[in-house]
Amino acid sequence: MIRKLIHNIGLIAVVLTALAFPTALRADEAEAVDAKGIIFEHLGDHYGWEVPFMHETYVPLPVIVRDAEGSWHCFSSRRLEHGASYDGFHIAHGGDNNGKVVGTDATGAEYRPLDLSITKNVAALIIAALLVAWAATSVLRWYRRNPMKAPRGVRGSMEVIVEMIYFDVIRSNLGSQAKRFAPYLLTVFFLIFFMNLLGLIVIFPGGANLTGNLAVTLTLALCTFVLTNVTKSKHYWKEIFWPDVPIWLKCPIPIMQAIEVFGVFTKPAALTVRLFANMMGGHMIVIVLTLLIFIFGAFGAAVTGLTTVFSVAFSLFMVTLDLLVSFIQAFVFTMLSTLFISMAHPDESHEHHAAAEAA
Numbered sequence: 001m002i003r004k005l006i007h008n009i010g011l012i013a014v015v016l017t018a019l020a021f022p023t024a025l026r027a028d029e030a031e032a033v034d035a036k037g038i039i040f041e042h043l044g045d046h047y048g049w050e051v052p053f054m055h056e057t058y059v060p061l062p063v064i065v066r067d068a069e070g071s072w073h074c075f076s077s078r079r080l081e082h083g084a085s086y087d088g089f090h091i092a093h094g095g096d097n098n099g100k101v102v103g104t105d106a107t108g109a110e111y112r113p114l115d116l117s118i119t120k121n122v123a124a125l126i127i128a129a130l131l132v133a134w135a136a137t138s139v140l141r142w143y144r145r146n147p148m149k150a151p152r153g154v155r156g157s158m159e160v161i162v163e164m165i166y167f168d169v170i171r172s173n174l175g176s177q178a179k180r181f182a183p184y185l186l187t188v189f190f191l192i193f194f195m196n197l198l199g200l201i202v203i204f205p206g207g208a209n210l211t212g213n214l215a216v217t218l219t220l221a222l223c224t225f226v227l228t229n230v231t232k233s234k235h236y237w238k239e240i241f242w243p244d245v246p247i248w249l250k251c252p253i254p255i256m257q258a259i260e261v262f263g264v265f266t267k268p269a270a271l272t273v274r275l276f277a278n279m280m281g282g283h284m285i286v287i288v289l290t291l292l293i294f295i296f297g298a299f300g301a302a303v304t305g306l307t308t309v310f311s312v313a314f315s316l317f318m319v320t321l322d323l324l325v326s327f328i329q330a331f332v333f334t335m336l337s338t339l340f341i342s343m344a345h346p347d348e349s350h351e352h353h354a355a356a357e358a359a
Contacts, residue, residue: 044099045121045213047077047091049204059204061123065089066114068105077117089113124208125216128194132187135194165189169335173342181341184227188220189334196279196326200319211329212280214272221271224337229264232344240264267340271333278329282322289315 048058060078067073067088079086080101083093092102092110103113118126139158142151151159170185171178195210210216229236240260243250250256289311296307 045119046099047080047101047117047119049120049123050207061120062118063089063101064116064118065101065103066116067103068111068113120208121210121213121216124198124205124210125195127205128191128198128210131194131198132190135190161189162186165331165334169331169338173338174345177342177345181227181231181338184223185334185338185341188223188337189330192220192275192333193326193330196330197323199279199283200322200326209280209283211275212283214276217276218268218272220275220333221268224271224340225268228267228340228344231341236344267336271336274336275329275333278325282318282325286315286318286322289318 046058047063048060050058058077058081060076062074063077063080064072064074073087073089075086080089080091084090085104089101089103092098092100097110097112100112101115101117102110104110135154135158139151139155139162142155150156165186166178166182170182174181192211195216198206199209199211201207241257243256243260245256292311293308
């Protein structure tokens with residue numbers, strides 16, 4: 001199997017090397033590669049879904065905006081392609097609103113309308129949520145039809161992951177509260193995992209860098225933050241405003257109280273940045289390795305060929321590594337969310353651990 005994998009990698013490298021030679025021969029006539037623009041274009045959001053290998057072709061998505069007078073407009077993003085304008089709206093190129101839909105009022109001034117458009121990230125998020133719902137209901141339907149049989153394939157993998165997350169992470173930390181919070185925590189795990197996997201796929205419905213988007217990771221972290229503080233136990237705020245430490249650390253100068261309150265807000269910040277940085281970094285490395293082929297194309301066919309082999313080999317390695325990272329980051333986010341929730345229910349957690357030790 002390993003020999004076959006190496007053979008396939010070598011074949012891909014040879015093919016890409018052959019394709020790179022014409023690029024090198026035309027290097028004097030070609031324009032310089034805008035590496036920075038390509039990287040940020042991939043990591044950013046768009047009003048259309050780019051078709052692979054056809055950079056100027058997009059799958060249109062609905063644009064939904066409200067103008068300065070309060071009227072709503074809904075039209076296809078195809079009407080705004082290649083710098084075109086429609087109904088007084090166009091996509092800005094440069095400035096603070098770069099890449100966003102902007103409008104022009106009666107005086108000719110440019111303004112940013114209320115934008116509820118279905119962008120690539122929004123569409124990818126909807127697809128990921130539908131995949132999670134399909135996977136969960138598929139396992140449920142299997143057990144309803146075959147209560148005494150173990151599922152196989154995708155259903156079997158789902159069952160293994162659910163059992164691992166529930167028993168090793170959720171139940172071991174939340175105890176009697178496990179069933180209460182398991183639906184949320186399992187949903188978060190599979191949603192992040194599916195979003196990570198979709199981000200590794202080049203063609204539709206993949207290609208959207210959802211977990212490398214700070215708004216997405218921040219929203220997930222805020223969900224954990226709200227759930228933690230809304231469902232808190234009666235001892236939660238006592239541990240924050242009057243922790244069990246020597247009196248001189250909390251009165252008359254509230255040193256520990258300030259630290260505890262600060263910690264309440266650093267938890268979602270840590271969840272946000274950890275997931276965002278790890279997933280964005282993986283995507284950026286693969287893009288940079290691929291761009292090396294075109295950057296070194298100006299140095300001749302021989303250099304281009306060697307660069308192609310190097311870039312393809314390491315890109316395939318990084319993509320394979322990202323498959324593992326996709327699972328690890330979903331697992332870490334779920335585990336930290338479980339720990340933060342368990343810290344808000346110290347009485348239940350302590351009772352569970354005491355019962356486990358007694359048994």
